[in-house]
Amino acid sequence: MQNRTIVIDPVTRIEGHAKITIDIDKSDKVKDAKIHVTQYRGFEKFCEGRMYTEMPALTARTCGICPVSHVISATKAIDEILGVTPPKAGTNIRKIVNLAQLLQSHTLNFYHLSSPDFIYGFDAPKEDRNIFKMMQTHPEMARDGINLRAFGQKIIEDLAGKRIHPTGIIPGGAAHKIDESTKEAILEQIPAMLKIAQSALEFFRDNLHKFQEEIDYLGAFPSLFMALTNKEGTLEHYDGKLCFMDSEGNILKDRIEPRDYKEFIGETVEEDSYLKSPYYKPLGYPQGMYRVGALARLNIAKTCGTPLADKELKKFKALGAGKPVLNTFYYHYARLIEMVYALEKIEELLKSDETMSANVRSTSTVSYDKGVGCSEAPRGTLFHEYHVTKDGIITAVNLIIATGNNNLAMNAGVKQVAQKFVDTKNITDGALNRVEAVIRCFDPCLSCSTHALGIVSSKIEIRDHNKKIIRVIERS
Amino acid sequence: MKKIRLGTIWLDGCSGCHMSFLDMDERLIEIAEYVDVVYSPYVDMKEFPESVDLTIVEGALSTDHDLRIIKKIRENSKLILALGDCAITGNVSAMKNLYGSEAVLQRGYFELADLNQKYPSKVVPTLLESVIPLHEAVKVDYFLPGCPTPADAIYEMLKSLIEGTEIKIHELTRFGK
Ligand code: SF4
Numbered sequence: 156m157q158n159r160t161i162v163i164d165p166v167t168r169i170e171g172h173a174k175i176t177i178d179i180d181k182s183d184k185v186k187d188a189k190i191h192v193t194q195y196r197g198f199e200k201f202c203e204g205r206m207y208t209e210m211p212a213l214t215a216r217t218c219g220i221c222p223v224s225h226v227i228s229a230t231k232a233i234d235e236i237l238g239v240t241p242p243k244a245g246t247n248i249r250k251i252v253n254l255a256q257l258l259q260s261h262t263l264n265f266y267h268l269s270s271p272d273f274i275y276g277f278d279a280p281k282e283d284r285n286i287f288k289m290m291q292t293h294p295e296m297a298r299d300g301i302n303l304r305a306f307g308q309k310i311i312e313d314l315a316g317k318r319i320h321p322t323g324i325i326p327g328g329a330a331h332k333i334d335e336s337t338k339e340a341i342l343e344q345i346p347a348m349l350k351i352a353q354s355a356l357e358f359f360r361d362n363l364h365k366f367q368e369e370i371d372y373l374g375a376f377p378s379l380f381m382a383l384t385n386k387e388g389t390l391e392h393y394d395g396k397l398c399f400m401d402s403e404g405n406i407l408k409d410r411i412e413p414r415d416y417k418e419f420i421g422e423t424v425e426e427d428s429y430l431k432s433p434y435y436k437p438l439g440y441p442q443g444m445y446r447v448g449a450l451a452r453l454n455i456a457k458t459c460g461t462p463l464a465d466k467e468l469k470k471f472k473a474l475g476a477g478k479p480v481l482n483t484f485y486y487h488y489a490r491l492i493e494m495v496y497a498l499e500k501i502e503e504l505l506k507s508d509e510t511m512s513a514n515v516r517s518t519s520t521v522s523y524d525k526g527v528g529c530s531e532a533p534r535g536t537l538f539h540e541y542h543v544t545k546d547g548i549i550t551a552v553n554l555i556i557a558t559g560n561n562n563l564a565m566n567a568g569v570k571q572v573a574q575k576f577v578d579t580k581n582i583t584d585g586a587l588n589r590v591e592a593v594i595r596c597f598d599p600c601l602s603c604s605t606h607a608l609g610i611v612s613s614k615i616e617i618r619d620h621n622k623k624i625i626r627v628i629e630r631s
Numbered sequence: 632m633k634k635i636r637l638g639t640i641w642l643d644g645c646s647g648c649h650m651s652f653l654d655m656d657e658r659l660i661e662i663a664e665y666v667d668v669v670y671s672p673y674v675d676m677k678e679f680p681e682s683v684d685l686t687i688v689e690g691a692l693s694t695d696h697d698l699r700i701i702k703k704i705r706e707n708s709k710l711i712l713a714l715g716d717c718a719i720t721g722n723v724s725a726m727k728n729l730y731g732s733e734a735v736l737q738r739g740y741f742e743l744a745d746l747n748q749k750y751p752s753k754v755v756p757t758l759l760e761s762v763i764p765l766h767e768a769v770k771v772d773y774f775l776p777g778c779p780t781p782a783d784a785i786y787e788m789l790k791s792l793i794e795g796t797e798i799k800i801h802e803l804t805r806f807g808k
Pocket of ligand 1: 724
C-alpha cells in the first residue's frame with residue numbers, strides 16, 4: 156500500500172468551518188491527523204486606523220456565537236486606555252451578560268450540536284445525528300435546549316440591547332441600568348431553567364457508562380491548563396489573573412497580570428491552517444501545549460462558589476482523584492456544571508442591590524496608549540490588546556482567541572482518536588464521526604479563532620503522497 | 632404536503648446570522664414541520680445535495696473555495712437567499728479589502744507570530760484578492776439584510792415562502808440592524 160490521506164470536509168456540528176486530514180502510512184497505520192482551519196478574516200489589520208470607540212461593535216463581529224466575550228474584552232481593554240474603573244453596577248451588568256452568553260453557548264454545544272451523539276450513539280445513521288431529528292424523537296429535550304438557550308439570549312437582549320452583537324456594554328461600564336421589571340422577570344424563570352440544566356446533567360451522567368471508550372480515547376492526555384482565577388481560587392469568568400497548571404496539578408505560574416500575557420504565551424504558525432498555535436513560552440513549542448475552557452477552568456478552580464455547582468464540582472474533581480481531569484470528553488461535563496453555575500450566579504448578582512444602581516458608567520478620555528482586555532469566553536481565555544494615538548486612533552491590535560489556545564491540544568486529540576478508532580481497511584462513518592466528536596468536545600469557535608471561517612466541500616478524498624486524488628469515497 | 636428541501640451554509644461571516652436563525656427559538660419546531668434541512672452546519676451532510684429548494688447563505692465570498700461552492704449551490708438550488716449584510720454587501724467581512732489580502736496575512740502570520748513566520752499555504756484555500764458579496768458571483772433570489780438579520784425577519788420570510796404569501800421586508804429589517 157502507499158501513503159494515503161483521508162479528508163473529512165467540512166467538519167459538521169461545530170461552530171465554524173474546518174477540515175480534518177488523517178494520514179495513513181504504507182503499513183496501513185494512522186500516522187498523523189490534523190485539523191485545518193480554512194479561512195482568515197484579518198481583524199488585526201483592518202481595525203488599524205479606526206477610532207477606539209468602534210472596537211466593541213467591530214470586534215463583536217468576529218463571532219456571532221460569543222460576541223459578548225469580544226465586547227467584554229474590548230471594553231476592558233478600552234477601560235485601561237481611558238484609565239477608568241466601571242462602577243460596581245456596570246461591572247455586574249457586564250458579568251451577568253457574560254454569564255448569560257456562557258449559558259446560551261454551552262447549551263448550544265450540548266443540545267444542538269453534541270447531544271445527538273449521546274442520544275443516538277456515535278454509530279447512528281448520519282441523517283439522524285442532529286437537532287431536527289431530536290425535535291421528532293425527543294421533543295421535550297429539544298424544547299429544553301431551545302428554551303435554555305433562549306433564556307440566555309433574552310438576558311443579553313434585555314440588559315445589553317440585542318441578542319447578537321449587543322450594544323449596551325460600553326467603555327466605562329454599561330449603557331443602561333437594569334429595570335426592576337426585567338430583574339423580576341429573569342429571577343422568576345431561574346428555577347425552571349435550573350431544572351433544565353440539572354436534568355441535562357443527570358441525562359449526561361446516566362449515559363456516561365455507554366461511552367467509556369470515548370472517554371478514554373477522545374483526547375485523553377496530559378497537557379497544561381490555563382484560566383483566569385481570583386485570589387480565593389473560585390471559578391472566575393470576568394476578573395482575575397492568569398494561572399497555568401500542569402497535568403499533575405502543580406501550579407506553574409499564578410497571578411499573572413493579563414497585560415503581561417506576551418511574556419508567557421507565544422504563537423506559532425502552522426503552514427496548513429489559518430489558525431495559529433499558542434504555547435506556554437517557558438516550556439516552548441510544542442511542549443508548552445495547554446488547554447483552556449470549561450475543563451481547564453474547573454481543573455484550576457478550587458470551588459465554584461455557588462451551592463449546586465459546588466456539589467457537582469466535587470463529583471467532577473473525584474474523576475481526577477486529586478489530579479486534574481485530563482479527558483477531553485469531560486469538557487461536556489464541565490460545561491454542564493458551568494451552566495448550573497451561570498444560573499446560580501446570575502441570580503446572586505441580580506439580587507444584589509449594588510447591581511441595580513443607576514450609576515452604571517464612568518467616563519474619561521484617552522489616558523494611556525495601550526490596553527489589554529482579558530476575559531473567559533465560553534471556550535476559554537480571550538485577549539484583546541489595542542494601541543492608540545492620543546486622539547484615540549487604533550494603531551495596532553493583537554487578539555488571542557479562546558479556541559486558538561486549544562489548537563495544539565485539538566490536534567493531539569484528533570490524532571489520538573483517529574489512531575484508536577479508524578480502521579484503515581474499513582473506514583466507517585461512525586469512526587469518522589468520533590474524529591469529529593473530539594473537536595466537538597473542545598467546542599471550538601472557528602469563526603472567532605482565525606477571526607474568520609469559511610470553507611466547505613465534500614466527501615472523503617484519498618490522495619497519494621503528491622496530494623493527487625487517487626480515490627474518492629462518499630461518506631455514508 | 633411535500634416538505635421544502637432547505638440548505639443553510641455560512642461562508643465568510645461571523646455565524647451571527649446562523650445564530651439568529653436559531654433565535655427563532657420555539658418557532659424552529661414549527662418551521663421544522665414544513666422543511667427538511669438537507670445541508671447545514673447543524674447536520675452531518677458533507678456533500679451539497681442535488682435539487683435543494685432553498686439555500687440560505689450567510690457571509691461573503693473570500694476564498695477560491697467559497698467561489699466554487701457558491702457556484703455549486705447555484706446549480707443545485709432553485710432559490711438562494713442572501714442572509715445578512717455580509718452576504719449582501721460584504722460588510723465587515725469585506726473590510727480587509729481596505730488593506731488587501733497580502734497586508735492582512737503579513738500582519739497575522741509575520742508581525743504577530745513568535746515562531747515559524749510564514750503564510751499558511753498547504754491544504755487551506757487561497758484568499759481571493761478581494762472579498763465580494765454573493766451577487767457578484769451568482770444570481771441571488773432574495774436579500775434579507777441585517778447584522779445579523781433579526782430572527783423575526785427570518786421567520787416571516789420562511790413562513791411567506793412556505794405559504795406563498797408576500798411580506799414587506801423593510802418593516803422587518805434593514806441594513807445594519
Ligand atoms: S451580517 Fe453581521 S451577523 Fe451576519 S455574518 Fe456578517 S457580521 Fe455576522
